[in-house]
Every structure is written in C-alpha cells, then in structure tokens.
Amino acid sequence: MRYAALLLALFALAPDTPQTWDQTAIHSLELPLANPEYSPVHLDRDRYYQISERVIYKSYPVFAPGREPAGYGDWLKTRDPEIIFPVNAPRDEDAWIAAGEIVFNAPTSLHPVFFSEQNLRDPNFFKETGMPVAKDGTIPFARWVVRRKGIVELGSMSCATCHTRVLADGTVVPGGQGNNPNDREGALLLRSSAKFMPESKVLAQVRGFARQFEVPWVPGDINRLPESMSLEELAAAGEAIPPGVTARANTSILLPPQIPDLIGVRDRHFLDHTGLVRQRDIGDLMRYGSLAQDMFAADRYGPDKTEPPLPAARYSDGQLYALAKYLYSLQPPPNPNRLDASAARGKILFAQQKCGVCHTPPLYTNNKLIAVEGFTGSAAPAEVMPIHIGVDPRYTLQTHKGTGYYKVPSLRGVWYRGPFGHNGSALTLEDWFNPARLEPDYIPTGFKGYDGKTRSIPGHPFGLSLKPSERADLIAFLKTL
Ligand code: HEC
Ligand code: HEC
Structure with missing residues (x-):
C-alpha cells in the first residue's frame, strides 16, 4: 500500500495537471437547478482532498459463455496483483491517452451491480437481457480484477460499463452511446432475488435504492412512486428501459435519460441533457467525472446543512486528467454511409x-439550451434560445439534474x-x-x-x-x- 501511495504522489507531480477540486471552478461549474434554492452544494476543497485516491489494479477481459480461451480461469488465478495506475507520470500525449483508457475501463465496484459472476456464465442471461458480445467474444462492460493472487473478482461500474457500444457486427465503440442492457439486468436480478428471499425484503431493498432519486422539493415528485409500487411493477419499470438509456446517480429510475455519445464531447459547452454542467475547459470534464462517479454522494441540497459522509474513494487528479484526454481522443467508427x-x-x-x-x-x-414550457429561468444563461419546442419537460424539472432546459x-x-x-x-x-x-x-x-x-x-x-x-x-x- 505504501508503494502505491508513493506512486500516486509521484504522479500528482505531473506538470500542467489541472486541479479537479479547484474551489472557484467547482462553485461556478453548474447552472442553477430549476428551483435554484435547491442547487447542490458540493464538498469543499479541503475535505475533497482528504478522500483516498482510487487504486487501479490490472484487470482482464470477461468472455461470454463458450468464448473463453481454454484454461483462462485457472490462468487468471496465477496472476500476481499489479497496480497499474499510475506507473509513472506519462511523458507525452499518447502515454496520457493510454493511461486514460485504463481509467475508462477500470471497475469502480467489485460488487455485482447489474450482473453477477453467475449471470455472465449463463447463456440464458444473454438471451433474456440481450447483452451484446464483441467480435472477440468479450463483454466490454465488465473486467476480472486481481487484487490478491488466486482471487479473481468481477468488477463493473467503470465508464465503459455505460459508455461502450457494441455494434451489430461485434465492433466495440468506446465512448459510443452504451448498449449494456443495465436496467433489464437489474429487473432480472430483482425477479431472481424474489425466488430465494422474502418479497418484502426485496421490496425494502429496491425501495431503499430508489429513495436516492427522490426530489423532495418538487411538488408531487414522481420519484416517490416506488414507495407504493409492487415488486412486479418495479421490475416492469426496469424492463421498460432499453439499452442506450439508463438510470444512474442523480437521474431517475422512472424518468431515465439517454446515455450520450461521448465521441466529440470536447466540442460541447454543456454536459448532460439538461445542460447542468458547463465545460469551459478540460478541468470541467475532470470535475464531471469525479462528481458523476463519486462526489454526487456528498452533495447537499436546500436548507439541510448536515454534512453527508465522505465517499470511500475518488479518482486522483492524474487519473481524471488522463481520462479526460482519452475522452477527447475518441474517434467515431468509420461511417459506411455515403452522400448518395x-x-x-x-x-x-x-x-x-x-x-x-x-x-x-x-x-x-x-x-445552446432551450427552456421547457412554463419554465422561466431566473438567471438565464446567454446560451438560451428564445423558443420552446414542446419536449417532455419531466426529466429537466423533476430530477437532481433538472435545470429547466434541454440542450x-x-x-x-x-x-x-x-x-x-x-x-x-x-x-x-x-x-x-x-x-x-x-x-x-x-x-x-x-x-x-x-x-x-x-x-x-x-x-x-x-x-x-x-x-x-x-x-x-x-x-x-x-x-x-
Ligand atoms: C451507470 C452508467 C454510467 C456510468 C458508470 C458512467 N456514466 Fe456517464 N452518463 C451516463 C448517463 C445516463 C448520462 C446522461 C446523464 C444526463 O444527461 O442527465 C451520462 C453522461 C455523461 C457525460 C455528459 C456528456 C454529454 O454530452 O452530455 C459525460 C461527460 C460522462 N457521462 C462521462 C462519464 C465518465 C468519464 C464516466 C466514468 C468516470 C462515466 N460517465 C460513467 C451513464 C453512466
Ligand atoms: C429549435 C431548435 C431545433 C431545431 C430547429 C431542430 N432541432 Fe433537432 N433537436 C433539438 C433539441 C433541443 C433536441 C433534443 C430533444 C430532447 O431533448 O428530447 C433535438 C433532437 C434531435 C434529434 C435526436 C438526437 C439524439 O441524439 O437523440 C434528431 C435526430 C434531430 N433533433 C434532428 C433534427 C432535424 C433533422 C431537424 C430539422 C428537420 C431538427 N432536428 C431541427 C433542437 C432542434
């Protein structure tokens, strides 16, 4: 562990790395929420840098059933754990991008989130969820992680879990609108848990999970509905979410957003469908990554001044800088369509x-941004078009990302x-x-x-x-x- 800390310290010395939690930049990062009094207040800088940096271990591809090379599982058990990020401060742009690819694919959770190890060995799971498989037989949404020799853990919740697309011919497009059927997998997990656990217990768990999406300051908050939905209704709500759309932190399981394509993200002035986060420079993309994966959990809304507990880990500034450079380097797959x-x-x-x-x-x-009908931003940014286009306003009025606009x-x-x-x-x-x-x-x-x-x-x-x-x-x- 000491060794890892030393490497991380070395890495932090890389010149030109923007500071993720720059207090001024964090403070002006976002547009106000539709109800500005409830705009999130983020953790302050000092406490942010008290959080431990994420240590990234070497990980290995996961194969679909029947596609694993012979002896692969046993081979994995002979691997020594290896901390691969950081090895050294990258020397040039290509090295930064290669380091960023590691961060993009590095699992942040070793608990089953959307699928278990058993699921990934079960051909029926693939049939029922429509989980796509890459040409080479791998599933790019998950990785095997070795933190202790002989113990192979299934990791997911990397950026790649949601932001990788597998095309119909098996081509993998990193950064493309992801098509891991997350929420269908979640629904299946619900249904199978109900077979060996009392239904009331499963319901309590899923309702506990759903509570994070509640927006108490919105009158008639739709996100409270899970409190009164049955297990069947909750599973059906998950099944209604197709690959390419997903409920993640600060969104909504009843009003989930489309997963955006990250290829070309460098040119966007606003991030999220609601334009919540500004992208003024690469530092803002780093801030987005940190908030979306870890720091949202430490946000406070409205008059509640209680400090939430610190998240267990955060990405280091070096990891986020590499990740952002990697995202900026992503290219679309070759377009087969001609201007006929x-x-x-x-x-x-x-x-x-x-x-x-x-x-x-x-x-x-x-x-630019477009306000939904009935919303008149008190502090409308200059980038708002003076027009309404009648799009469903719920996502931008009834979630933690709701600004009253769509971009x-x-x-x-x-x-x-x-x-x-x-x-x-x-x-x-x-x-x-x-x-x-x-x-x-x-x-x-x-x-x-x-x-x-x-x-x-x-x-x-x-x-x-x-x-x-x-x-x-x-x-x-x-x-x-
Ligand atoms: C559980 C799925 C999930 C994971 C994991 C995830 N994202 Fe996302 N991401 C989403 C969804 C859904 C949105 C759309 C949110 C919205 O519009 O409100 C999104 C939006 C974004 C955006 C905004 C892009 C735009 O044009 O609006 C960026 C940038 C982004 N994610 C980067 C990342 C990075 C970097 C990681 C890893 C550090 C990551 N995401 C991990 C699901 C995920
Ligand atoms: C007044 C501005 C405006 C005009 C004009 C406009 N669009 Fe759009 N377009 C938008 C907005 C805003 C969205 C996002 C809608 C949403 O959030 O659901 C969008 C979404 C789309 C999408 C879906 C993209 C995606 O990734 O989900 C397509 C495709 C599209 N527009 C094509 C067109 C075409 C073609 C025209 C002309 C016939 C057009 N638009 C005219 C503002 C406009």
Whole structure:
C-alpha cells in the first residue's frame, strides 16, 4: 500500500495537471437547478482532498459463455496483483491517452451491480437481457480484477460499463452511446432475488435504492412512486428501459435519460441533457467525472446543512486528467454511409427545414439550451434560445439534474447510435420523424415509460410534416454525419 501511495504522489507531480477540486471552478461549474434554492452544494476543497485516491489494479477481459480461451480461469488465478495506475507520470500525449483508457475501463465496484459472476456464465442471461458480445467474444462492460493472487473478482461500474457500444457486427465503440442492457439486468436480478428471499425484503431493498432519486422539493415528485409500487411493477419499470438509456446517480429510475455519445464531447459547452454542467475547459470534464462517479454522494441540497459522509474513494487528479484526454481522443467508427443521391436530397431538405439553426454544421449543434414550457429561468444563461419546442419537460424539472432546459444535441454519429431524444423514447430515426409519435395512443419504440401505457413523444415538430420519401432522404443524409 505504501508503494502505491508513493506512486500516486509521484504522479500528482505531473506538470500542467489541472486541479479537479479547484474551489472557484467547482462553485461556478453548474447552472442553477430549476428551483435554484435547491442547487447542490458540493464538498469543499479541503475535505475533497482528504478522500483516498482510487487504486487501479490490472484487470482482464470477461468472455461470454463458450468464448473463453481454454484454461483462462485457472490462468487468471496465477496472476500476481499489479497496480497499474499510475506507473509513472506519462511523458507525452499518447502515454496520457493510454493511461486514460485504463481509467475508462477500470471497475469502480467489485460488487455485482447489474450482473453477477453467475449471470455472465449463463447463456440464458444473454438471451433474456440481450447483452451484446464483441467480435472477440468479450463483454466490454465488465473486467476480472486481481487484487490478491488466486482471487479473481468481477468488477463493473467503470465508464465503459455505460459508455461502450457494441455494434451489430461485434465492433466495440468506446465512448459510443452504451448498449449494456443495465436496467433489464437489474429487473432480472430483482425477479431472481424474489425466488430465494422474502418479497418484502426485496421490496425494502429496491425501495431503499430508489429513495436516492427522490426530489423532495418538487411538488408531487414522481420519484416517490416506488414507495407504493409492487415488486412486479418495479421490475416492469426496469424492463421498460432499453439499452442506450439508463438510470444512474442523480437521474431517475422512472424518468431515465439517454446515455450520450461521448465521441466529440470536447466540442460541447454543456454536459448532460439538461445542460447542468458547463465545460469551459478540460478541468470541467475532470470535475464531471469525479462528481458523476463519486462526489454526487456528498452533495447537499436546500436548507439541510448536515454534512453527508465522505465517499470511500475518488479518482486522483492524474487519473481524471488522463481520462479526460482519452475522452477527447475518441474517434467515431468509420461511417459506411455515403452522400448518395438520396442523402444529397436530404441535405437540401436539412437546409430548407432550417434544422441548421439549432443543429449547426460542422458540429451539428449550436451548443445552446432551450427552456421547457412554463419554465422561466431566473438567471438565464446567454446560451438560451428564445423558443420552446414542446419536449417532455419531466426529466429537466423533476430530477437532481433538472435545470429547466434541454440542450441541443449534436447529430454527428446518429448512424451508429440510438435510441433518440433525451430519454431515448424513439428507437430509430424513422421513429423520431414519425408524426404518429405525437399521438396519445402511441407506444414508444425506445423507452416505454414505467407504467407500460401508451404515451406520446411530444415536441420537436421539425421534419414531421415531410412526405415519406423526403423523410427517407433526410434520414439518409443524417446517417452520413
Ligand atoms: C451507470 C452508467 C454510467 C456510468 C458508470 C458512467 N456514466 Fe456517464 N452518463 C451516463 C448517463 C445516463 C448520462 C446522461 C446523464 C444526463 O444527461 O442527465 C451520462 C453522461 C455523461 C457525460 C455528459 C456528456 C454529454 O454530452 O452530455 C459525460 C461527460 C460522462 N457521462 C462521462 C462519464 C465518465 C468519464 C464516466 C466514468 C468516470 C462515466 N460517465 C460513467 C451513464 C453512466
Ligand atoms: C429549435 C431548435 C431545433 C431545431 C430547429 C431542430 N432541432 Fe433537432 N433537436 C433539438 C433539441 C433541443 C433536441 C433534443 C430533444 C430532447 O431533448 O428530447 C433535438 C433532437 C434531435 C434529434 C435526436 C438526437 C439524439 O441524439 O437523440 C434528431 C435526430 C434531430 N433533433 C434532428 C433534427 C432535424 C433533422 C431537424 C430539422 C428537420 C431538427 N432536428 C431541427 C433542437 C432542434
């Protein structure tokens, strides 16, 4: 352990590393919440740096059932534990990026979160959840970790657990809109626990988990519903969340967000669908990573002045700097779609429909925010467009990330991602531009909604009045971006 501490200290000496918990930068990091009196107050700098830095052990790929090389399990047991981050302060940009890739893939939890070791050895688990497998037979969402020789632990909850996409042909796209079916896995875990544990105990556990999403200052808070939902209803709510959408800290299990594509994140002025976090420089991305994985748990809201207990670990400044550089280096997979005659017509339609007012080339976003109906920000940032577009306001009014705004997302890479919209309600672009989605009897093709009922996907009327052939052309164009 001493040795690790020494290495960490050495690493911290790397020049130019921004300080993650710079008090001024942390204080001005976020927009106010929709109800500004309840904006989060983050831990102060001194206490932040008292938290132990995360030690990253060497980890190994997890294979799908039947894809493991012969003798792999026994081989893992012969591995010596090895602390791999940091080894030395990276000397050049490539070394920083390589170090960041390690952090991106490093599990932060060795407890089963979405799946257990047993699940990952069970072909039925893959069938039931639709868990995708990479070309080489691995599952990029989890890793085997060796902290003590002979003991192999299953780790997950790395950035890669949610931010890695496996394409239909098995290509792995790090940073892409993740398609690990997290919440379906969670639902299966619920159902299987209920087979060997009293239902009341399972219910108490899941309700305890759900309590973190409650937003007590919002009248009629939807996130209180789990208190009165049955186990069956809670499992069904998890199953309604498709891969590409997930409930994580500070979001909501009943109103989960789409997982954003991190490829191209460097160009975004705001992070999160609600634009909660500003990205003024690389330091802000480091702050985002630290908050999202660990530090959110130490936030205080509103008049409650009780100090929450310190999180067990935090990433070091060096780890976060490497991670942010890695995210900035990510590239999209090669695009197979060409600007053919149909796409060329679509390009003209894109201009005629004035999509570029918001989805402005070359980023295909103007990096601005749009307030939802009924919300008038007291301190509206300069980047707000003076327009409403009728999108479902609940995520931005009824969660801990709710600012009252949604940001204009980039359209680059829509060909390899989905489902679409801030909560991933439309599975495909065809569905996003289908005018039937506005009707109350519509059944969303992506995120269904926790109550399994019909529901419109309101708002964003752009492109909905096109003729079917024009719609096809527009989509053909979007798929070239
Ligand atoms: C449990 C799943 C999960 C894990 C683990 C996770 N994320 Fe995310 N991430 C999400 C979801 C969901 C959102 C969308 C939140 C929102 O819009 O409110 C998100 C949003 C983001 C964003 C904002 C991007 C944008 O354009 O809005 C960044 C940056 C990000 N994550 C980075 C990371 C990094 C770095 C890690 C690891 C340190 C990580 N995430 C771990 C699920 C996850
Ligand atoms: C007034 C600004 C504005 C205009 C004009 C506009 N959009 Fe959007 N677009 C948005 C916003 C905001 C969202 C995010 C909606 C949400 O949060 O659910 C969005 C979302 C999208 C998405 C889903 C992206 C994703 O990753 O989920 C697509 C695709 C899209 N727009 C295409 C278009 C096209 C094509 C046009 C023109 C026909 C257009 N938009 C016109 C603001 C606009």
